[in-house]
Amino acid sequence: MRILLSTFGSRGDVEPIAALAVALQALGAEAVVSAPADPEFLRLLDRAGVPVAPAFMPVRAFIERARRSQWPLPRSAAEVMAGQCEAIAAAAHGCDLILATGLFPSTAAAQAVAEKRGVPYVMASFCPVVLPSPRHPPLAYPGHPIPPGVTDNAALWDLNDRAMDALFGEAVNTGRAALGLPTLDHVRDHVRDHVFTRRPWLASDPVLSPWEPTGRINAVQTGAWILPDDRPLPPGLEDFLEAGEPPVYVGFGSMAMTGAQDAAGVAVEAARAHGRRLVLAGGWAGLALAEGVADGFEVGDVNQQALFPRVAAVVHHGGAGTATAAARAGAPQVVVPQVADQPYWAGRVADLGVGIAHEGPAPTVETLSAALGAALRPQTRERAMALSARIRPDGATTAARRLLDLIGGDAAGRDDGALGPEAHGSIPES
Incomplete structure (x- = not known):
């Protein structure tokens, strides 16, 4: 059995897919990962030992090209949809199922290729807040803000239907037409519902991010897909950790942090206000310690599973992967959310x-110091340690077994998490 796992996004999209690929390989299946060929992602996938079919271009190069060209979102979506249709179609030869995550136009391309090839398709999300539910509002899109005064979530999701049709509909239909597929009629078949399907998968921990079934959509929650990491910490970091009390970790992952002036300097001073040293991750923001800072240590790609249990607190942007890693480690968290689902994770923490x-x-030094003060209280760590014992470690294996079960049966059209081409209608309203 051969399964294609497709994504186009940041490391938070690529690493869980690698975890699922590893779990599939352990069960005897062939898993191929289609992901952006950014060097850091290629290193990660090589470490995981999974074959790679590159996405249409590296994601950081795409972001820079779109920024430099000042593309509006529909234009960016069209570029991703067209490029990913071609890349995924090339990678999908001989595949029995396609699972997709990442940016919406990329998942739409994967769905279209699966429909064209007549193989089951699964869409997976790493956060409940992006899935339609009357229990939470949708995320706002540029040019389509949540209207003031509208508080009914069902009404907001109806508005989100129209916003996503306006932003992504033309790109999706152009890509579908290029594959010889019928275009979508957005009056009865909204683009999000078609791509997400009636039964998307939710690859997040049910304790950290619970999902309740609704009449609108019923997600399959597998638990978070966690890639095992047995890399040792760098010798210099080991020495730093052993030289004093546990430091504070600060890292903002794939966030540029353009709105935060001197985020590294702020972090150093906020940690010092509590007598703590600092481990600083450079990330996509390129954070660096000032020359002569003796109570800080810079890291690049580091084993969070080994590091987080040894720090006093984790300050981060609120990515699903980092929030889950800190929760598993029993480390108190300070979440500085930037965009998309990150406010959700901040709220859950x-x-x-x-x-x-x-x-x-x-x-600022003042606001981060105040947040750290609360996170460093003993009762916060006690609650964090208690939560860590409840985080499921086997989400990737659970998902892998379910995928293999789906391929083993007649998955097309069944309401069990993998849908065939005839099953992609509109989701019934709640």
Whole structure:
């Protein structure tokens, strides 16, 4: 059995797919990962030992090209849809199923290729908030803000239907036509519903991010897909950790942090206000310690599974992967959310009492110091440690087994999480 796992996005999209590929290989299946060929992602996939079919271009190069060209979102969507239709079609030869995550136009391309080839398709999300539910509002898109005064979630999701049709509909239909597929009629078949399907998968931990079934959509929650990491910490970091009390970790992953002036300097001073040293991850923001800072240590790609249990707190942007890694480690968190689903994770950390949701995306010494003060309280760590024992470690294996079960049966058209080409209608309203 051969399964194509497709994504186009940041590391938070690529690493879970690698985890699922590893789990599939352990069960005897052939898993191929179609992902952006950014060097850091290629290193990650090589470490995982999974074959790679490159996406249409590296994601950071695409982001820079779109920024430089000042493309509006529909134009960017068209580029991704067209490029990914070609890349995924080339990678899908001989595949029995296609699973897709990442940016919406890329998942739409994967769905279209699966429909063209007549193989089952699964769409997976790493956060509940992107899935339609009357229990939460949708995320706002550029040019389509949530109207003031509209608080009914069902009404907001109806508006989101139209927003996504306007932003992505033309790109999706152009890509479908190029594959010889019928175009979507957005009056009865909204683009999000078609691509997400009636039964998407939710690759997040049910304790950290619970999902309740609704009449509109019923997700399959597998648990988070966690890639095992047995890399040792760098010798210099080991020495730094052993030289004093546990430091504070600060890293903002794939966020550029353009709105936060001197985020590294702010982090150093906020940690010092509590007598703590600092481990600083450069990330896509390129954070660096000032010359002569003796109470800080810079890291690049580091084993969070080995590091997080040894720090006093984790300050991060609120990515699903980092939030889950910190929760598994029992480390208190300070989440400084920037975009998309990150405010959701900040809210969950606060609701669970295992950390603090920083107000706003641009921390100052004062605001970050105050947040750290609350996160460093003993009771916060006690709650974080108690939560860590409840985080499921086997989400990728659970998902892999389910995929193999789907391929083994007649998956097309069944309401069990993998849908064939005839099953992609509109989702019934709740």
